[in-house]
Amino acid sequence: MKKVLILITCLSPFFLLAQKEVPRPTKAQLAWHDMEFYLFMHFGPNTFTDLEWGKGNEKEEVFNPTDLDCEQWCRIAKASGAKGIIITAKHHDGFCLWPSKFSRHTVRESKWKDGKGDVLKELSAACKKYGLKFGVYISPWDRNHPDYGTSTYNNVFVNMMKEIFTNYGPIWELWWDGANGEGPNGKRQVYDWHRFEKTVHELSPNTVVFSDIGPDIRWVGNEQGFAGKTNWNLLDTAGFTRGAGAPSQDTLNSGNVNGKSWIPAECDVSIRPGWFYHKAEDSKVKTPEQLFSLYLKSVGRGANLLLNVPPDGRGLITDYDSAALVGFNKLRSENLINNLFKKATTYHLFHGILKKAPALSDGNYKTVEPVTEAVQESVGVELKMKQNKKVNCIVLNEDISNGQHCSKFKLLLFNSKDELVKEIYGTTIGKKRIITFPAVSINTIELTIEQQNNSTGISEIEAYLIDEKLIEK
Numbered sequence: 001m002k003k004v005l006i007l008i009t010c011l012s013p014f015f016l017l018a019q020k021e022v023p024r025p026t027k028a029q030l031a032w033h034d035m036e037f038y039l040f041m042h043f044g045p046n047t048f049t050d051l052e053w054g055k056g057n058e059k060e061e062v063f064n065p066t067d068l069d070c071e072q073w074c075r076i077a078k079a080s081g082a083k084g085i086i087i088t089a090k091h092h093d094g095f096c097l098w099p100s101k102f103s104r105h106t107v108r109e110s111k112w113k114d115g116k117g118d119v120l121k122e123l124s125a126a127c128k129k130y131g132l133k134f135g136v137y138i139s140p141w142d143r144n145h146p147d148y149g150t151s152t153y154n155n156v157f158v159n160m161m162k163e164i165f166t167n168y169g170p171i172w173e174l175w176w177d178g179a180n181g182e183g184p185n186g187k188r189q190v191y192d193w194h195r196f197e198k199t200v201h202e203l204s205p206n207t208v209v210f211s212d213i214g215p216d217i218r219w220v221g222n223e224q225g226f227a228g229k230t231n232w233n234l235l236d237t238a239g240f241t242r243g244a245g246a247p248s249q250d251t252l253n254s255g256n257v258n259g260k261s262w263i264p265a266e267c268d269v270s271i272r273p274g275w276f277y278h279k280a281e282d283s284k285v286k287t288p289e290q291l292f293s294l295y296l297k298s299v300g301r302g303a304n305l306l307l308n309v310p311p312d313g314r315g316l317i318t319d320y321d322s323a324a325l326v327g328f329n330k331l332r333s334e335n336l337i338n339n340l341f342k343k344a345t346t347y348h349l350f351h352g353i354l355k356k357a358p359a360l361s362d363g364n365y366k367t368v369e370p371v372t373e374a375v376q377e378s379v380g381v382e383l384k385m386k387q388n389k390k391v392n393c394i395v396l397n398e399d400i401s402n403g404q405h406c407s408k409f410k411l412l413l414f415n416s417k418d419e420l421v422k423e424i425y426g427t428t429i430g431k432k433r434i435i436t437f438p439a440v441s442i443n444t445i446e447l448t449i450e451q452q453n454n455s456t457g458i459s460e461i462e463a464y465l466i467d468e469k470l471i472e473k
C-alpha cells in the first residue's frame with residue numbers, strides 16, 4: 001500500500017552512509033560505457049572464400065575487393081546511430097589488412113591495388129572524417145605465421161600491435177579473440193599476455209582492451225548478443241586465463257557481485273548467421289525488430305552492443321544490411337525519444353519524508369540523486385505526473401562513475417487514484433536498465449532500492465510507450 005507522504009522542501013541534508021571501497025571504472029572505461037552501440041566488421045580472405053575460419057594457406061590473391069569504400073561503411077554506421085567501428089585487422093587465418101613488416105601474408109602480397117592498398121589506413125581515415133571511434137580486432141591465434149607456436153611469435157604479435165598503434169592510432173578499442181588452435185608446427189602458442197598488456201599500456205594507454213577476461217572489457221559469454229538480467233560490471237579474474245581457461249559462460253554473462261575488478265561486458269553478435277559475408281545469407285539479415293530486441297538485451301541490461309556487419313566481396317556493405325541498420329535506428333529514435341515522464345515532479349523519499357529531486361528527470365545523466373539506504377518500503381525515489389500516462393517501458397540509469405551499487409530494486413507503478421497498478425522486481429541496474437511490459441496507465445513511478453553495497457546514485461528515470469511489437473518477450 002502506498003504511504004501518505006509529507007512534503008518538506010527544506011530538509012536538512014540526508015545522512016550519507018560511509019562509502020565502501022569498491023572497484024570503479026577508469027576514465028577510459030567510463031567513456032567506453034557511453035559508446036553503447038558500435039559496429040564490428042569481419043573482412044578478409046574469408047569474405048572471398050566463403051569460409052568462417054580460413055586455414056591460413058589461402059593464396060593472398062583471393063583478397064581482391066573490387067570497390068572497397070570505407071567511407072560507405074562509415075556513412076552506414078552513422079545512419080545506424082553506431083558510434084564506432086572495430087575491424088578484423090587479422091583474423092585466425094593470419095592475413096593482415098595492413099602491409100605488416102612482420103608477415104608475408106598481407107594486403108601487400110595481394111593483387112588488390114597492385115599490393116599498395118591498406119584497409120586500416122583507409123578505415124582509420126574514414127572514421128576520423130565521420131567522427132567515429134576506430135577499433136581493431138587482432139587475433140592472437142594465427143594459422144599462417146611460420147613462427148606461430150614458438151616464443152618468437154610473441155615478438156611478432158607485439159610488433160604488429162606496435163605498427164597498428166603507431167600508424168593508425170588513436171585506437172579506441174583493441175579486441176583479443178580467445179580462440180587458440182595449433183600452429184603450422186602442430187604446437188599451441190603460449191602467449192605472453194603480460195607483455196602484450198604492457199605493450200598496449202605503454203604505447204596507447206587510452207585504448208580499452210577486450211578479451212574473455214579484460215583487462216578493460218569482458219566477453220559476455222555468448223555470441224547471441226545478450227547480457228544477463230543480472231549484470232555486474234565486476235569480475236574476478238584470479239586463476240583464470242583467456243580462451244579455454246576463462247570463467248564459465250554464466251559468470252561472464254552476469255559478472256561477479258563482489259568481483260575485484262571493473263570489467264564490464266560487451267555483447268558481440270552478427271547481423272547475419274555468420275561473422276563473414278556469405279551471399280547465401282543475404283536473405284538471413286536480422287530485421288530492425290530483431291536488432292531492437294538485441295538492443296534491449298544488451299544496452300538495456302547495462303552492457304554495450306557490438307553488432308557485426310560484414311562487408312561483401314566488393315568491399316561494400318550490402319543494401320540488405322544497411323536497410324536493417326537504418327530501420328533499427330528509426331525504431332530507437334521513434335520509440336525511445338519521447339520520455340512521457342519528462343515533466344514529472346521528482347522526489348526523494350526517505351522514511352515517509354519527501355524532498356524534491358530534480359536530478360532524476362532533468363535530461364542530464366551527470367546529475368545524480370543518491371539513495372542512501374536500502375529498505376523494502378518508503379525509501380527511494382518517485383516520479384509523479386498530474387495525469388495518467390500510458391507506458392510500457394521504463395528506463396533506469398544508475399550513475400556508475402563511483403562503482404555499481406544496486407543489487408535489488410523494486411518499481412511500484414500507481415495511477416492517479418493512488419491504486420497500485422504494477423510491481424516490477426529486478427536485480428542490477430548499471431549504466432542503463434530498460435524494462436518493458438504490457439502497457440499500463442500510471443501517473444507515479446516509485447523506485448525502491450532493496451539491496452545495495454553503497455549508496456546507489458540514480459541519474460535519470462524515463463518512461464515510454466513503445467510499439468507493442470517491441471516489448472521484450
Ligand code: FUL
Pocket residue numbers: 052177178179268275
Ligand atoms: C570468435 C572467432 O572464432 C569468430 O570467427 C569471430 O571472430 C568471433 C567474433 O570471435 O572467437
